[in-house]
Amino acid sequence: MFSLESKVASVLKKHPYNISFRIRDNIVFLEGEVESHSEWVEIGLSVGRIKGVEGVVNKIRWKGSGREVEKEEWRRRVFEEKRSTVVGEYDVVIIGGGVVGAALARELSKYELKVALIEKSTDIAAGTTKANNGMIHAGVEPPRGTLKRRLNVKGNAMYGRLAEELGFRFNRVGSLWLITPRTLAAYRKYLPGPLYSLVLKHVLPLVVKIKGLINGVRGIRVLKGSRIFELEPFATRDAVAAVFIPSTGVVDPYEVAVALAENAEANGVEIHLATEAVGFIKENDAVKGVVTNKGVFLCRYVVNSAGLYADEVAALAGAEEYTIHPRKGVLLVFHRDTGVFTRHCLAEIILPQDPYTKGGGINPTVHGNVLWGPTAVEVPDKEDTSVSREEIELVLNKYSPIIPGFPSDRLIRFFAGVRAATFTEDFVIRPAKWVRNLLHVAGIQSPGLAASPAIAEYALEKLREMGLRLRPKAGFNPRRRPMVAAASMSLEELDEKTRMNPAWGRIVCTCEFVSEAEVLEAVRRGAKTLDAVKRRTRAGMGECQGSFCTLEIALILSRETGLPLNQLLKEEGRLFNGHVRGEHV
Amino acid sequence: MKDVAVVGGGPSGLAAAVRLAEKGFDVAVIEVMGELGGMLEQCIHDGFGTKVFGETLSGPEFAERFVKKAYSLGIQVFLNTYVKQVKAGGRVKEIVAVSPSGVQRLETRAIVYAIGCRERNGFEIRLGGTRPAGVYTAGMVQRLVNLYGVLPGRRILIMGGGDVGMIVARHLQLEGAESILIVFPEAGFAGLPRNVQQCVLDFGIPFKPRTVVKRVIGKERVEGVVLTRVDEKWNPIEGTEEFYACDTVILALGLVPYTGELKLGVRIDPATRGPEVNEFFETSVEGVFAVGNLVQVFDYVDDAVETACIAARGVEKYLNGGLKTSPVRLAPSGKVRMIVPQRVEWVDEENVVAFLRPAVEKSNARIELRSSGGKVLERFFRRYVRPSTLERIEVSRSVFSGQREVETDIADG
Numbered sequence: 001m002f003s004l005e006s007k008v009a010s011v012l013k014k015h016p017y018n019i020s021f022r023i024r025d026n027i028v029f030l031e032g033e034v035e036s037h038s039e040w041v042e043i044g045l046s047v048g049r050i051k052g053v054e055g056v057v058n059k060i061r062w063k064g065s066g067r068e069v070e071k072e073e074w075r076r077r078v079f080e081e082k083r084s085t086v087v088g089e090y091d092v093v094i095i096g097g098g099v100v101g102a103a104l105a106r107e108l109s110k111y112e113l114k115v116a117l118i119e120k121s122t123d124i125a126a127g128t129t130k131a132n133n134g135m136i137h138a139g140v141e142p143p144r145g146t147l148k149r150r151l152n153v154k155g156n157a158m159y160g161r162l163a164e165e166l167g168f169r170f171n172r173v174g175s176l177w178l179i180t181p182r183t184l185a186a187y188r189k190y191l192p193g194p195l196y197s198l199v200l201k202h203v204l205p206l207v208v209k210i211k212g213l214i215n216g217v218r219g220i221r222v223l224k225g226s227r228i229f230e231l232e233p234f235a236t237r238d239a240v241a242a243v244f245i246p247s248t249g250v251v252d253p254y255e256v257a258v259a260l261a262e263n264a265e266a267n268g269v270e271i272h273l274a275t276e277a278v279g280f281i282k283e284n285d286a287v288k289g290v291v292t293n294k295g296v297f298l299c300r301y302v303v304n305s306a307g308l309y310a311d312e313v314a315a316l317a318g319a320e321e322y323t324i325h326p327r328k329g330v331l332l333v334f335h336r337d338t339g340v341f342t343r344h345c346l347a348e349i350i351l352p353q354d355p356y357t358k359g360g361g362i363n364p365t366v367h368g369n370v371l372w373g374p375t376a377v378e379v380p381d382k383e384d385t386s387v388s389r390e391e392i393e394l395v396l397n398k399y400s401p402i403i404p405g406f407p408s409d410r411l412i413r414f415f416a417g418v419r420a421a422t423f424t425e426d427f428v429i430r431p432a433k434w435v436r437n438l439l440h441v442a443g444i445q446s447p448g449l450a451a452s453p454a455i456a457e458y459a460l461e462k463l464r465e466m467g468l469r470l471r472p473k474a475g476f477n478p479r480r481r482p483m484v485a486a487a488s489m490s491l492e493e494l495d496e497k498t499r500m501n502p503a504w505g506r507i508v509c510t511c512e513f514v515s516e517a518e519v520l521e522a523v524r525r526g527a528k529t530l531d532a533v534k535r536r537t538r539a540g541m542g543e544c545q546g547s548f549c550t551l552e553i554a555l556i557l558s559r560e561t562g563l564p565l566n567q568l569l570k571e572e573g574r575l576f577n578g579h580v581r582g583e584h585v
Numbered sequence: 586m587k588d589v590a591v592v593g594g595g596p597s598g599l600a601a602a603v604r605l606a607e608k609g610f611d612v613a614v615i616e617v618m619g620e621l622g623g624m625l626e627q628c629i630h631d632g633f634g635t636k637v638f639g640e641t642l643s644g645p646e647f648a649e650r651f652v653k654k655a656y657s658l659g660i661q662v663f664l665n666t667y668v669k670q671v672k673a674g675g676r677v678k679e680i681v682a683v684s685p686s687g688v689q690r691l692e693t694r695a696i697v698y699a700i701g702c703r704e705r706n707g708f709e710i711r712l713g714g715t716r717p718a719g720v721y722t723a724g725m726v727q728r729l730v731n732l733y734g735v736l737p738g739r740r741i742l743i744m745g746g747g748d749v750g751m752i753v754a755r756h757l758q759l760e761g762a763e764s765i766l767i768v769f770p771e772a773g774f775a776g777l778p779r780n781v782q783q784c785v786l787d788f789g790i791p792f793k794p795r796t797v798v799k800r801v802i803g804k805e806r807v808e809g810v811v812l813t814r815v816d817e818k819w820n821p822i823e824g825t826e827e828f829y830a831c832d833t834v835i836l837a838l839g840l841v842p843y844t845g846e847l848k849l850g851v852r853i854d855p856a857t858r859g860p861e862v863n864e865f866f867e868t869s870v871e872g873v874f875a876v877g878n879l880v881q882v883f884d885y886v887d888d889a890v891e892t893a894c895i896a897a898r899g900v901e902k903y904l905n906g907g908l909k910t911s912p913v914r915l916a917p918s919g920k921v922r923m924i925v926p927q928r929v930e931w932v933d934e935e936n937v938v939a940f941l942r943p944a945v946e947k948s949n950a951r952i953e954l955r956s957s958g959g960k961v962l963e964r965f966f967r968r969y970v971r972p973s974t975l976e977r978i979e980v981s982r983s984v985f986s987g988q989r990e991v992e993t994d995i996a997d998g
């Protein structure tokens with residue numbers, strides 16, 4: 001048996017740098033200096049892959065890496081200012097209002113507990129949760145033995161009921177993975193003559209099916225020939241076989257997170273937006289309070305579900321067990337009229353997987369649009385959601401063979417999200433090793449959205465093991481009143497609604513057919529910014545991308561919130577930044 | 586039942602409605618906004634109406650003339666009313682519209698669509714970088730400043746050297762913006778020389794030709810852009826990237842017909858991006874007409890209004906059972922990028938008014954109409970043509986007789 005030390009040492013020896021390390025409770029801390037960010041990633045990953053390593057804290061510096069001195073100072077300053085202003089006392093404080101934090105908040109709201117969810121942004125779901133494919137993966141992909149596999153398969157199964165209780169859109173569209181002559185082109189030389197098509201048609205589909213079965217995914221079928229095109233008429237005729245996975249679904253990810261948060265709130269959870277954890281008040285090895293820009297949240301337990309910032313939050317609490325290496329994904333959005341081209345989540349299997357587009361494909365959304373992507377690129381900056389022309393081209397070129405007739409000029413928008421990956425490349429859901437009452441729910445990369453209901457249950461179980469007492473709440477109401485949309489009403493319904501409330505008949509976003517009544521309802525439910533309204537109503541998500549309705553929505557927001565136009569926010573930044581005519585410049 | 590329903594209460598919709606009401610037809614106008622006037626309500630600069638009224642008016646003044654007329658003629662106006670569905674297959678057409686007083690159903694014998702255009706946005710040109718607050722289309726900025734007196738930001742970058750970009754630049758200069766820079770990929774401004782002088786040069790507003798925004802920078806709010814120079818084909822020239830600090834990016838990238846809002850299966854011309862029409866601006870669906878910027882984006886409101894007046898005659902013919910013959914295609918070729926109308930088919934005496942956009946820049950040019958055999962049927966001399974200026978020609982009816990297709994081209998004079 002080799003010790004962990006010697007394994008780490010031998011892995012590090014393969015890199016041409018002088019990297020020092022120390023290990024504490026199976027957490028490896030790396031230090032040293034390398035040339036580039038990509039080497040920083042690579043070394044971290046090679047250590048993270050070692051069996052027995054439970055976390056990599058990668059303090060290696062690369063040329064151009066810098067400490068965020070300003071942010072650290074800001075945190076220190078806020079900490080000093082606010083450390084003695086108490087907001088309240090809670091059993092559990094959840095840091096981070098993405099889909100994971102929201103799902104856990106709702107889970108905890110089933111019990112007699114005082115819970116606060118704090119989110120630094122102006123809205124729920126403003127982090128990675130707002131920028132992904134919205135796919136509820138079946139669970140075929142994650143490797144065996146990982147937590148993400150277990151929670152993915154379980155989470156997927158929970159979605160039907162959740163959607164029904166919380167009234168969010170969920171379509172189990174199924175996915176179709178195409179096998180074409182391109183699939184194994186890289187291995188062609190090892191598969192001469194008819195062997196190639198034999199492997200493509202018969203062996204590979206079976207391998208995929210078996211992998212799925214082992215993971216616990218049910219209903220997988222292998223399709224050949226015309227059966228493929230019966231299911232997906234526009235798919236490339238190159239497809240010789242396909243693997244059909246019926247349990248894959250799609251959701252609107254922010255709708256899910258908002259629904260969870262609204263239901264949690266209705267059941268007593270306090271939600272504090274624009275509230276950022278900047279430090280912790282500790283006594284010995286336990287957290288006593290979370291210090292934020294709003295004051296101190298005294299608490300018995302803390303959950304760290306801060307997404308991309310989970311490593312920093314953990315470090316602030318003295319629980320530094322992992323470093324997040326951000327991985328960006330670019331997605332393209334196509335107009336709703338392209339929805340006829342895809343019924344399922346479509347992908348073409350290409351082996352070996354291209355590391356920059358791994359796992360991507362074409363998928364419908366619950367609103368009938370089509371998404372292409374994502375890419376997978378390691379980026380130094382956690383908030384690098386930029387998209388370049390080259391990245392758009394990459395996605396277009398990569399996926400156009402899947403549906404050759406797709407009108408790709410109907411591209412209406414693009415965006416990027418950043419995955420919060422750790423170097424062990426699995427979810428980290430466990431009690432902190434050196435802080436008694438802190439639970440990590442970190443490294444929630446894809447399929448984090450699909451897994452989130454199961455993550456919440458699993459995290460609850462961990463909290464229980466850590467000593468949290470759970471007494472079911474008698475009045476828990478699992479249901480939430482869904483947002484109603486004019487776009488999904490019949491004309492008769494809309495007419496009736498309009499006669500009771502004329503705002504239903506005032507259409508503010510014509511591209512997506514959104515009425516003023518929906519905007520008002522979104523504001524009533526807590527949306528304060530343009531983007532928060534947009535996520536709840538879809539105003540501005542259509543063909544013109546808000547060039548008509550932005551001002552209309554801003555006027556409504558201004559009227560309802562009492563804020564003047566030039567103080568409204570888009571998300572975090574001022575929507576309009578200039579002076580008002582007649583006012584002193 | 587109405588004789589005509591006009592969808593869209595901008596200048597061209599109003600012009601059509603007024604003409605038709607004057608002819609004695611029972612007309613309704615349906616407008617989604619709370620007032621009539623369309624885009625003109627936001628254009629408080631003058632320069633409108635030189636052709637129609639023979640004087641230069643501001644946008645709202647121009648609109649006001651039509652609005653007054655419309656009400657005095659007793660035209661029924663539906664405001665805040667959005668057309669959701671149209672059934673136009675038969676002689677009797679049905680419009681389903683949504684308004685604060687409920688869902689309305691309107692039966693009509695003819696429909697004139699005049700829903701204008703929308704602005705091109707950053708996604709359509711694949712503007713790279715982040716997507717923070719502080720990126721706007723020019724029209725939104727005009728509305729914001731003119732109607733609500735709020736400036737979008739302080740340090741402004743304008744993308745686009747057309748008329749709209751220049752007009753917005755002057756506005757913001759007058760309103761006290763701290764800095765303004767205009768960039769565009771062409772070698773010179775694409776807009777009218779008058780605007781170059783009066784909006785840019787007279788105010789000393791800086792501009793950079795052959796320059797585009799490569800990337801927007803900023804997380805919450807725009808912090809600046811990376812500019813890059815481009816060659817004649819608009820390809821970025823490497824090594825010319827520079828950072829420009831600003832908090833606002835205004836996109837004046839041109840307009841496209843708002844066909845996304847056409848609720849019926851009319852044929853779209855990929856060149857104009859608007860519906861295909863005949864010489865009376867009737868679409869491929871009988872009795873459904875399309876006028877103004879919906880058909881193709883006009884440089885002058887006067888031209889948009891002329892299409893409405895022509896369509897009004899067409900509606901009249903349609904309602905009175907006028908006759909058609911087999912259509913003659915009017916096609917662009919070579920040096921002509923697009924032409925409206927795309928076909929000529931009514932039995933009529935009067936000349937056919939056509940609008941075409943040159944694909945080339947040329948002095949002493951001849952616009953030629955040719956038979957498919959190559960015979961020149963009619964020609965028009967122009968001292969100077971260029972892509973940014975739409976050409977209006979009046980073609981004699983006789984040109985089309987006996988033809989199946991007539992091609993337009995531009996030759997040396």
Ligand SMILES: Cc1cc2nc3c(=O)[nH]c(=O)nc-3n(C[C@H](O)[C@H](O)[C@H](O)COP(=O)(O)OP(=O)(O)OC[C@H]3O[C@@H](n4cnc5c(N)ncnc54)[C@H](O)[C@@H]3O)c2cc1C
Nearest residue numbers: 096098100120127128129132135277307329447448449450
């Ligand atoms: C391009 C892309 C495509 C993807 N596609 C899919 C998919 O199809 N299916 C799927 O299942 N998964 C997908 N994922 C993964 C999925 O998006 C994530 O797993 C999921 O959103 C993670 O949710 P979260 O709540 O952990 O993180 P987040 O949504 O990032 O939430 C964390 C929150 O914590 C807040 N926060 C951070 N620091 C602090 C602080 N100090 N104080 C207070 N609040 C703080 C942040 O503002 C943020 O809102 C994709 C990811 C990407 C990037």
Ligand SMILES: Cc1cc2nc3c(=O)[nH]c(=O)nc-3n(C[C@H](O)[C@H](O)[C@H](O)COP(=O)(O)OP(=O)(O)OC[C@H]3O[C@@H](n4cnc5c(N)ncnc54)[C@H](O)[C@@H]3O)c2cc1C
Nearest residue numbers: 593594595596597616617623624668700701877878885886
């Ligand atoms: C920024 C800017 C500056 C300009 N400057 C000049 C200038 O200096 N000189 C000049 O001559 N021209 C100028 N123009 C051009 C001129 O204004 C246009 O040619 C003219 O406005 C076109 O008129 P329209 O009626 O076709 O479209 P619009 O004015 O856009 O009118 C269309 C109307 O239809 C309504 N509508 C849309 N969809 C529906 C629906 N489904 N149901 C009901 N109603 C609907 C819209 O709300 C709108 O009121 C400028 C244009 C812009 C944008």
